[in-house]
Amino acid sequence: MKRLDDIKKEFPIFERTINGKPLVYLDNASTTQKPRGVISALSDFYSLHNANIHRGIHALSEEATERYEQTRKTVARFINAEVPEEIVFTRNCTESINLVARTWGEMHIGRGDEIIVSALEHHANLVPWQVLCMQKKAKLLVIPLTSEHELDMAAYEKLLSKKTRMVCVTAQSNVLGVCPDLKDLIKKAHARKALVLVDGAQSVGHRRTNVQALDCDFFAFSAHKMLGPTGVGVLFGKYELLEDMPPFLVGGDMVTTVEQYRSFYREVPWRFEAGTPNIADVAAFRSAIEFLDEVGLDSIEAHDRELWQAAFTMLAANPRVRVLVSDACSATSVLPFVIEGVHPHDIATIFDSEGVAIRSGLHCAEPLHRRLCVPATARMSFYLYNTFQDIEMAEKALKKIFKIFSLTP
Ligand SMILES: Cc1ncc(COP(=O)(O)O)c(C=O)c1O
Known part of the structure; x- marks a missing residue:
């Protein structure tokens, strides 16, 4: 320790x-500093293991792939996801939330549907839902705050209805530091058959996260706020939800077969990781999590x-x-x-x-x-x-x- x-x-x-x-x-709420172990993991990757992943037969490519996929397993364990395939790598928390709004939102939101956000949200967990609601003629509702600046749970219950499709809430406000009672909030949303996306950017490097115990549907965060490198985001999604979602960005590495006029997509999570990802930073992110575990x-x-x-x-x-x-x-x-x-x-x-x-x-x-x-x-x-x-x-x-x-x- x-x-x-x-x-x-x-x-x-x-x-x-x-x-x-x-x-x-x-x-630290903006970004955190990096321990020597993370900096040298990054340098080691480029000095000793650098190659593109998933498609190479040669030893270096296998080493790079192994390091990239090992981080996925480490992240899954860190937040207690059921399987590593529930972990999608993105560029940051903002992109993780956009991914859900643009794919799940595209499929499941229609005219008159309602999405609930809280008054605490960072723009990253507000603007994507504003845009989605505007495009789909859906309604955006906001959970107000109490005089103590906590989420007003009584008002939240009144906002929930048959029309609620998604509740988007932060695990911890980046301005006030307050931490909503996520378990209660999620239980109430699920009772109305609505899904919940948690923005974990401020909480995940500061206290234990257990996505299975929380029972959240999506959980988004950035590596750079938890000792890791910039340019790495994580989206956790329940496997059956991810499996049902169309791809976000399309192109190389997220396909199994490409014909001239149509393509077939890979299984999750790789379906959501088009093109060459941020391999070195993902590999070094593992050292950040190991550091947090050691403390x-x-x-x-x-x-x-x-x-x-x-x-x-x-x-x-x-x-x-x-x-x-x-x-x-x-x-x-x-x-x-x-x-x-x-x-x-x-x-x-x-x-x-x-x-x-x-x-x-x-x-x-x-x-x-x-x-x-x-x-x-x-x-x-x-x-x-x-x-x-x-x-x-x-x-x-x-x-x-x-x-x-x-x-x-
Ligand atoms: C609560 C919260 N959500 C989302 C973000 C966005 O994180 P990123 O800029 O890494 O996408 C931040 C960044 O400050 C944040 O504090």
Whole structure:
């Protein structure tokens, strides 16, 4: 097992400085840093095993195929999919969701049907459903939030009807950090014969995921938010659903036979992986999952919560700072705040001058910001390599803001 207290050493990026200060990285909800093992897995692939997959007879091609397919098995185990064939590799979480909207949606959505999204959604789990509903003359309904910024489950139950075909919901908000009660939500959707797609981008690298226990129909995420490389996304789909779906992109590698005027498609999941995929990054993604396993998702979740609570306490001690969630809600890992009279971009710029990377803006969740009645937010987000010292550095940056803007703390 890896111990969290000296894990930073395994991430070479923390050897560098930003603006002359040691890097404090609190922008993990955007993307995470990469451990040395993932970086060397990528370099090893290109140095020793590089070839195209699935179609070669030679040894290198077999090695490359083996590495690519091994990651599929590792991902399946990591989220407890029943079989590796339920794992489709895409470019990112956004593409995984588009795949479902464009294939399953094309087949199953018609005029008057209803799709439910939540008010928490990232644009990635909103825009594809807006487009589908517009094209099919279907209706998009939105689950509102309670005053505590949790999903309003009573309102959700009222939205569900015979017309509901799909419910699309995040496992964790990338703005507020809140985590909906997915089990309950999925059970209620299934009782109405609606399917559920879960956007797991923010949750899957932070706490255990068990797609069979959840009983979700689709689960989408990106490797880069869980220590893995960019350019790799995952779509989990229940086998019988994937099997029933037409291909997304078409061309080489997803076909069994091609005649001049028609083609026959491969079985799932390869039917959804047209062309040469991101072989090296998929292969290196396995190292990221193995790293997470060695630390343990339960330790990561507990560590996230401790850091979140410490950062919350630090921010909430300043009357000038408004944290957008309370510490009684389900939020973890992600902490949004605003400072009266200071634009979030100025907050992030001053944090950066102290070597502390945080995110500011709308975080690809514009409708949610409108509901919260804030033009933008500053956001700290934590991961396994962050420490209590990082929060002390954030506090130092906060004091600098008060000084520059002549605010009495
Ligand atoms: C909740 C959520 N869903 C989806 C995405 C999209 O991920 P990607 O840009 O890797 O497709 C993000 C990215 O921030 C996210 O936070």
